[in-house]
Amino acid sequence: MTDALSRQIQDAFAATPYPGDERIGGFGYFSREVQVAFRGHGWRDLSAEVLFWHRWDIFLLTPEAFRYYAPAYMLASLYYHDEMDSLPDNLLFCLTPQREEYAHNYFAGELNDYFSRRAAQFNAAERAAVLAFVEDMAEQVPARSMLYDIQLVGKTLKFWRVAAART
Numbered sequence: 001m002t003d004a005l006s007r008q009i010q011d012a013f014a015a016t017p018y019p020g021d022e023r024i025g026g027f028g029y030f031s032r033e034v035q036v037a038f039r040g041h042g043w044r045d046l047s048a049e050v051l052f053w054h055r056w057d058i059f060l061l062t063p064e065a066f067r068y069y070a071p072a073y074m075l076a077s078l079y080y081h082d083e084m085d086s087l088p089d090n091l092l093f094c095l096t097p098q099r100e101e102y103a104h105n106y107f108a109g110e111l112n113d114y115f116s117r118r119a120a121q122f123n124a125a126e127r128a129a130v131l132a133f134v135e136d137m138a139e140q141v142p143a144r145s146m147l148y149d150i151q152l153v154g155k156t157l158k159f160w161r162v163a164a165a166r167t
Contacts, residue, residue, distance in 0.1 A: 009129045010044075011125070012126045013070070016043075016071075016126065017064075020064075021039045023064050024038050024061065024065045025065070033054070034054050034060055034061065043070075043071050043072040044072070051076045051084070052087060055087035058087075059090065059094065066121065070126075070130070073087065074091065074130075077137070078136070088141070094118065095156055095160070096115075097115050097119075097155060101113070102116055106119050107162070107163075127163050131161060134160050135157065
């Protein structure tokens, strides 16, 4: 399953555009490290070590950069889940609408919160790959071992099933 999911992720994000050097980090001074580390690097070029080092910086990525680097974070979570510390949980947190209004905003096209702006970046193939990733994580990761109270099977999976069904 992991290899098939890996191929789906790689294929879905193969043509995803690079956000631009100045559109990587979105929070000024605090995002400088991730901006410097990721600048000029394609998502396929980032090593597991670099992703691990920047596992908390996922929260600092602009919506465009989050979309672009999401496959690297997903693949690291799939292949090195136990070695990645909080990276898989941070990624799943970013893929979860923390409030019902965030999911509503996304589906209504009212992109006035950070989650809906990020989710709106993904195209249909990318949404399908994110859904497949979330489904795999829901099967593989016991809820009690997660860093956050994410409701992976509830909120996260429900959102991406509906989002992936949209064309």
